[in-house]
Amino acid sequence: MRPLLAEDVTQAYVDGLNDRAVNTFLLGPRSSRQTIETVRAFVEQNQQAPAAILFGIFKAGRHLGNVRLHDISQTDAWIGVAVFDTGEWRKGLGSRCVARAARFAVADLGLERVNAGIDRHNERSKKAFARAGFQLAHDGRTSAMSHDGEHWVYTGRE
Ligand SMILES: CC(C)(COP(=O)(O)OP(=O)(O)OC[C@H]1O[C@@H](n2cnc3c(N)ncnc32)[C@H](O)[C@@H]1OP(=O)(O)O)[C@@H](O)C(=O)NCCC(=O)NCCS
Numbered sequence: 001m002r003p004l005l006a007e008d009v010t011q012a013y014v015d016g017l018n019d020r021a022v023n024t025f026l027l028g029p030r031s032s033r034q035t036i037e038t039v040r041a042f043v044e045q046n047q048q049a050p051a052a053i054l055f056g057i058f059k060a061g062r063h064l065g066n067v068r069l070h071d072i073s074q075t076d077a078w079i080g081v082a083v084f085d086t087g088e089w090r091k092g093l094g095s096r097c098v099a100r101a102a103r104f105a106v107a108d109l110g111l112e113r114v115n116a117g118i119d120r121h122n123e124r125s126k127k128a129f130a131r132a133g134f135q136l137a138h139d140g141r142t143s144a145m146s147h148d149g150e151h152w153v154y155t156g157r158e
Contacts, residue, residue, distance in 0.1 A: 004056035016084025099132035
């Protein structure tokens with residue numbers, strides 16, 4: 001995992017974002033068709049944003065997905081993940097990378113909490129976040145990403 005650069009944007013990444021299986025629960029990519037230009041612009045925006053870190057997930061040099069910390073404040077951040085290549089799902093990649101980014105946020109950035117807004121129908125994602133140490137928060141706070149979202153939280157404590 002490393003910060004993603006505009007030059008990392010490939011057609012495979014763009015095609016992954018446009019794949020219904022991948023983008024069903026991703027508000028941005030689902031709302032309009034992605035192109036090399038729109039995705040490069042997104043990566044550049046994140047590079048310049050002081051309150052966001054966009055990590056690319058790489059295996060043997062191949063870009064397979066992203067984990068993004070965003071809305072980073074002094075205490076909290078929000079996190080999102082997508083593995084673009086569905087052939088790489090169910091191998092533990094998503095949960096491992098979410099766990100790594102969440103640990104980084106708490107241990108290195110000194111945050112108290114990492115929040116995830118997960119659509120309640122996104123069973124894969126809920127499992128991946130649970131596996132990464134997130135717990136469902138029962139605070140009635142719903143996701144900014146989905147009206148049908150659940151709020152999951154990581155504090156670094158079991
Ligand atoms: C969510 C996502 C990142 C998970 O990535 P992944 O690499 O498959 O995750 P993992 O392999 O670490 O774990 C997935 C878990 O879901 C389970 N799972 C996989 N497919 C499933 C399915 N169809 N139904 C239910 N559970 C499923 C796996 O068995 C695993 O659970 P386990 O801990 O019991 O073994 C990936 O599916 C994805 O990119 N989805 C599209 C984008 C998205 O929805 N992002 C999340 C937005 S909040």
